[in-house]
Amino acid sequence: MTESEIYEGLQRIFNDLFPDDSIVLTADLSARDVVGWDSMKQVELLMAAEETFQVTFRPKDVDGLNSIGDLVGVIGSSSVG
Amino acid sequence: MDEGRFEAARASFESAQLSQPDSFWPAFWMAMILARSGRNGEAIDVYRQIVAKHPDDSYGYVGLASTLITAKDYDQADATLVEGIARCGFEYWLGFNLALSADSGFDHPLASERWEKVVAHYPQEGYALGRWARALINIGELDKAERLLLDAGQALAGHTQVLFSRAMLASARGHDEESAVQWRRLRAANPGDMEIEGAWGLSEQALLFAEGETPSPLQPAANETLNQFTSLGGDCEFGLVQRHYGLEPLGLLRWSSSSPANLSRLLDDGLERIGDPAHTSLTADNDQDVYYLTLTAYDLMINTMVKIRTVDADKFLSQQNRRTSFLLRQLLGQFDDGDKIFVYKTNEPLDQAVAQRLCQSVARYGDVRLLYVAAAGLGEESGGLEVVGKNLIIARLAGIGPLERSWNIPYGAWLDLCERVERAFSKLRAAAHDPVIAS
Numbered sequence: 001m002t003e004s005e006i007y008e009g010l011q012r013i014f015n016d017l018f019p020d021d022s023i024v025l026t027a028d029l030s031a032r033d034v035v036g037w038d039s040m041k042q043v044e045l046l047m048a049a050e051e052t053f054q055v056t057f058r059p060k061d062v063d064g065l066n067s068i069g070d071l072v073g074v075i076g077s078s079s080v081g
Numbered sequence: 082m083d084e085g086r087f088e089a090a091r092a093s094f095e096s097a098q099l100s101q102p103d104s105f106w107p108a109f110w111m112a113m114i115l116a117r118s119g120r121n122g123e124a125i126d127v128y129r130q131i132v133a134k135h136p137d138d139s140y141g142y143v144g145l146a147s148t149l150i151t152a153k154d155y156d157q158a159d160a161t162l163v164e165g166i167a168r169c170g171f172e173y174w175l176g177f178n179l180a181l182s183a184d185s186g187f188d189h190p191l192a193s194e195r196w197e198k199v200v201a202h203y204p205q206e207g208y209a210l211g212r213w214a215r216a217l218i219n220i221g222e223l224d225k226a227e228r229l230l231l232d233a234g235q236a237l238a239g240h241t242q243v244l245f246s247r248a249m250l251a252s253a254r255g256h257d258e259e260s261a262v263q264w265r266r267l268r269a270a271n272p273g274d275m276e277i278e279g280a281w282g283l284s285e286q287a288l289l290f291a292e293g294e295t296p297s298p299l300q301p302a303a304n305e306t307l308n309q310f311t312s313l314g315g316d317c318e319f320g321l322v323q324r325h326y327g328l329e330p331l332g333l334l335r336w337s338s339s340s341p342a343n344l345s346r347l348l349d350d351g352l353e354r355i356g357d358p359a360h361t362s363l364t365a366d367n368d369q370d371v372y373y374l375t376l377t378a379y380d381l382m383i384n385t386m387v388k389i390r391t392v393d394a395d396k397f398l399s400q401q402n403r404r405t406s407f408l409l410r411q412l413l414g415q416f417d418d419g420d421k422i423f424v425y426k427t428n429e430p431l432d433q434a435v436a437q438r439l440c441q442s443v444a445r446y447g448d449v450r451l452l453y454v455a456a457a458g459l460g461e462e463s464g465g466l467e468v469v470g471k472n473l474i475i476a477r478l479a480g481i482g483p484l485e486r487s488w489n490i491p492y493g494a495w496l497d498l499c500e501r502v503e504r505a506f507s508k509l510r511a512a513a514h515d516p517v518i519a520s
Binding site for chain 1: 308329330331385386387403404407408410411414415418420421
């Protein structure tokens with residue numbers, strides 16, 4: 001799966017989870033930048049990402065997530081092989 | 082009211098009713114005395130008779146509805162008031178109690194709508210205006226509440242309910258200093274007012290629980306230390322410590338309340354019932370106005386941080402079960418990885434056997450390290466550690482909360498404790514792998 005495809009998939013997830021359609025995903029976008037992106041939303045985001053990309057996040061994957069770029073990286077490496 | 086005085090009052094009113102059978106007031110005062118004595122059922126019966134006999138007098142409807150609200154029969158209260166308004170017009174106390182009924186039932190959107198109507202009819206009533214602002218704050222319409230309070234004008238600015246709303250608004254916006262000043266003034270002007278004390282306590286708690294900007298400067302070292310710990314609950318305190326230092330780990334039990342015995346049972350039973358709709362329910366905590374997810378067989382409750390009546394309860398329960406299943410998988414992964422130090426905190430004094438039992442329960446999941454924190458008793462050193470085994474450290478902390486509704490968290494003491502515990506466990510692990518270090 002390409003990085004571009006991952007961003008597209010995450011953008012769709014974000015559009016479902018957040019009422020603000022103007023959120024554009026960038027690598028350095030984080031919870032501090034988005035109103036309503038709290039820990040509950042984080043769990044919904046991760047659950048939706050697992051379903052969309054058919055990956056399973058490990059605790060170390062989840063712990064290290066500080067930005068969309070981190071999430072894209074984890075999805076990319078989880079879906080290889 | 083003692084029984085003697087009550088009977089004397091009853092006799093007096095009954096006598097008055099006999100001599101003035103068509104008069105409204107003897108029966109009304111009797112009903113009031115019954116209600117104030119806690120005899121709600123009898124009061125309701127008398128009020129119903131009053132309303133039937135004096136359908137054009139709004140006070141009968143007000144008295145009846147007020148007693149029904151006390152008895153938590155909000156539907157009947159609403160029906161009574163609607164009937165009263167239809168009969169007598171939108172008198173202040175009818176509209177007031179209709180709005181109060183919604184407030185008492187924690188239906189904040191409906192309360193806002195109703196208080197707005199009262200204010201529209203009676204713009205000079207500070208109580209109604211203040212309550213409308215509070216309802217707006219409860220549904221998150223902070224800007225609207227602020228405009229309302231600003232437009233209140235000098236005449237109402239000093240009204241207790243308006244001041245109450247200002248304090249709530251400052252808390253809701255996370256303006257710690259302003260909030261502290263507002264609450265201090267309000268509490269000083271109304272000493273012993275339980276509603277104000279309760280709301281102040283909840284606001285303090287809400288400030289603590291609100292995710293947002295880190296209140297303390299982010300210290301990378303502190304961040305790194307605390308990130309090595311995962312809460313197993315007991316209560317929310319350790320989760321709040323992590324939040325204070327800028328961390329928002331996704332822990333299944335981070336916001337959970339449980340006894341160590343029940344947590345041990347849950348762990349011993351394999352954690353299988355977590356996320357199972359057959360064993361979970363939503364509990365509405367009306368004091369905190371939030372839903373708890375309850376694991377019924379273990380009396381374990383997880384604060385969802387979601388306000389009552391802001392979500393569809395059935396859908397929300399289903400969503401919470403999926404969420405906890407995901408978080409359970411993360412927890413099992415953490416047990417398996419063995420990197421995290423798990424923290425269980427209790428407000429009770431230390432019981433070593435209980436701590437060791439909990440340690441045995443987590444041990445079935447792997448090489449799991451447990452920090453068990455209990456309240457320091459009189460004469461016990463706060464922050465003292467006891468290494469019980471390679472996977473169990475017991476510690477005592479003074480001043481750990483909560484005290485009734487207020488949290489008084491010793492953040493610095495927690496951080497210091499975690500730093501020392503992390504070093505102690507690291508040394509134990511190194512020694513286990515290299516006997517030379519041990520010696």
